[in-house]
Amino acid sequence: MTGLIRWLGAAFVVAVGSAITSAADSGDLAIKARLILKKHCAECHSGAAGAPSTLAMLDYAQLTDKDRRLPAFVKSSAASNSQIIQFMEEGSMPPGDRPRVPAEDIAVVRAWIEGGATAYPKKFDDVFAYAAILKDLQSAPADFKSFRYFTLHHLLTDDGVPLDLGALRESFRKALNSVVRKELVALKTIDPTGTIIRVSLTDLGWDNHAFERIQDGKPPLEVDFTLFDVMLLEYPHGEMPPATKEAEQLTQLWLRPSAPVRPVTFVRADWFATAVDGTPLKTDLKRLLELNGGRKRGIDAPEKKSPPLKLEDLANLPALGQGKAVPIVAIDAWYAADYQPKNGPKIDMISTDPEGKPKTKFKSGERVKLEIRSDSDVFIDLMLIDTEGTISQQTPINNNRIRGGVAKEVRIGGAKDGLFLGDGHGKYRFVLFAAADTFPEGERLSSKHESLAIERYVHRFYPLPAKIGDPPRFDPAKMARTTAVIEVTK
Numbered sequence: 001m002t003g004l005i006r007w008l009g010a011a012f013v014v015a016v017g018s019a020i021t022s023a024a025d026s027g028d029l030a031i032k033a034r035l036i037l038k039k040h041c042a043e044c045h046s047g048a049a050g051a052p053s054t055l056a057m058l059d060y061a062q063l064t065d066k067d068r069r070l071p072a073f074v075k076s077s078a079a080s081n082s083q084i085i086q087f088m089e090e091g092s093m094p095p096g097d098r099p100r101v102p103a104e105d106i107a108v109v110r111a112w113i114e115g116g117a118t119a120y121p122k123k124f125d126d127v128f129a130y131a132a133i134l135k136d137l138q139s140a141p142a143d144f145k146s147f148r149y150f151t152l153h154h155l156l157t158d159d160g161v162p163l164d165l166g167a168l169r170e171s172f173r174k175a176l177n178s179v180v181r182k183e184l185v186a187l188k189t190i191d192p193t194g195t196i197i198r199v200s201l202t203d204l205g206w207d208n209h210a211f212e213r214i215q216d217g218k219p220p221l222e223v224d225f226t227l228f229d230v231m232l233l234e235y236p237h238g239e240m241p242p243a244t245k246e247a248e249q250l251t252q253l254w255l256r257p258s259a260p261v262r263p264v265t266f267v268r269a270d271w272f273a274t275a276v277d278g279t280p281l282k283t284d285l286k287r288l289l290e291l292n293g294g295r296k297r298g299i300d301a302p303e304k305k306s307p308p309l310k311l312e313d314l315a316n317l318p319a320l321g322q323g324k325a326v327p328i329v330a331i332d333a334w335y336a337a338d339y340q341p342k343n344g345p346k347i348d349m350i351s352t353d354p355e356g357k358p359k360t361k362f363k364s365g366e367r368v369k370l371e372i373r374s375d376s377d378v379f380i381d382l383m384l385i386d387t388e389g390t391i392s393q394q395t396p397i398n399n400n401r402i403r404g405g406v407a408k409e410v411r412i413g414g415a416k417d418g419l420f421l422g423d424g425h426g427k428y429r430f431v432l433f434a435a436a437d438t439f440p441e442g443e444r445l446s447s448k449h450e451s452l453a454i455e456r457y458v459h460r461f462y463p464l465p466a467k468i469g470d471p472p473r474f475d476p477a478k479m480a481r482t483t484a485v486i487e488v489t490k
């Protein structure tokens with residue numbers, strides 16, 4: 001079982017709320033009532049042209065229309081005066097010899113109406129999510145640049161089992177609280193059904209300037225790179241904003257000015273809960289929280305270092321299909337392994353001894369070379385992650401091309417006879433990026449810890465196009481990433 005399924009499994013508890021205790025509970029009730037009406041009524045009450053009735057059961061505005069002259073379909077807080085309840089209870093709807101709606105389902109719809117008939121959307125799709133977030137931003141206070149959104153809406157499929165959203169929210173809150181400066185006692189949800197959660201980077205303590213950009217021969221450069229960005233680099237479900245009115249407005253208003261490292265509008269809360277639980281991401285975020293703007297003085301205790309990455313556990317990034325929106329590949333993920341696009345170059349990289357013989361186990365003081373093959377002409381970017389997690393860029397200057405079908409020995413470390421391996425023991429990772437088109441090389445970001453800094457290699461892919469919906473200038477979904485690991489012992 002995957003982590004996600006295990007985590008969801010724990011939340012498959014169908015609880016029919018008897019007493020409504022909070023906004024989130026009434027949202028959950030709205031989701032359940034919607035699902036019942038969808039199941040028993042929406043087939044005929046779809047609102048589609050030619051449907052047997054003009055009533056669209058999932059159109060909340062129509063269902064609760066106060067201007068309706070006839071008895072209300074749904075009269076908020078008055079279930080017995082609501083036509084849908086009357087018809088279900090007397091058995092006239094669904095009509096004919098269709099099975100009646102079970103009493104416990106009618107009870108849920110009743111409870112929903114009595115509790116104020118909280119609004120639900122026609123569909124829990126991304127259109128809904130972008131519209132809800134836009135609405136939130138339009139009425140938000142001035143510091144909305146620090147807002148970020150997590151969502152659960154994608155879990156609510158129309159034929160799905162009713163989920164216990166309360167439990168899902170709580171798992172997310174706990175996961176988030178394991179990596180924040182000050183505990184969040186309650187989550188802020190922005191839609192009536194409570195499926196979209198808003199956080200503020202300032203409240204989380206995630207806005208600190210924990211990183212600087214390391215440049216050869218120059219002093220480090222201040223960069224805007226938040227803890228949310230560290231997380232975003234790992235996020236495998238990102239999408240560019242689609243060309244819809246709401247997404248376009250939201251991009252102008254908030255996404256452009258707040259400039260996250262990837263233009264992701266919302267992150268799946270269930271992904272976050274498992275991602276923080278199952279990887280060294282948690283330790284890294286916690287250590288970054290300590291920095292809090294300043295440089296961390298003194299020597300870090302060695303046990304504060306993130307647990308070493310277990311390379312055998314690294315899962316390959318999913319090769320994404322062509323959805324409607326442009327997917328954002330987590331090409332710079334630290335905790336994921338390689339990426340082989342369906343329509344991209346096939347590349348292969350092996351480590352060798354100075355004579356060119358394949359070799360993966362070395363002793364300190366020896367030298368290593370790399371040989372790269374590609375099935376087509378590519379441009380490359382190469383980096384090395386040493387045993388401490390320190391990055392060095394190894395892209396051969398002015399010679400970053402590999403011809404298709406020809407094995408090429410790349411000169412690493414500037415030395416003709418290979419890279420000299422010092423006395424660091426453990427695993428070294430060479431990570432190669434390759435694409436048919438030229439692309440900007442990565443930036444090396446390093447946390448301000450005095451020792452055992454947390455590093456990331458960031459390709460500034462996915463700039464927002466001038467016109468939302470336009471394809472990216474360079475499409476990283478066509479870029480391959482491959483890793484060669486060597487082990488160095490005494």
Ligand code: HEC
Nearest residue numbers: 040041043044052053055073083084087088093094095101
């Ligand atoms: C098999 C198709 C079908 C199903 C299923 C069905 N209905 Fe209907 N419903 C109709 C038709 C047809 C009408 C219009 C009847 C008429 O005008 O005489 C109607 C009318 C109604 C009306 C009155 C609409 C109006 O404009 O005044 C309500 C309210 C209603 N249904 C509720 C429900 C509810 C609640 C359910 C589910 C529990 C349901 N229906 C399931 C076919 C269906």
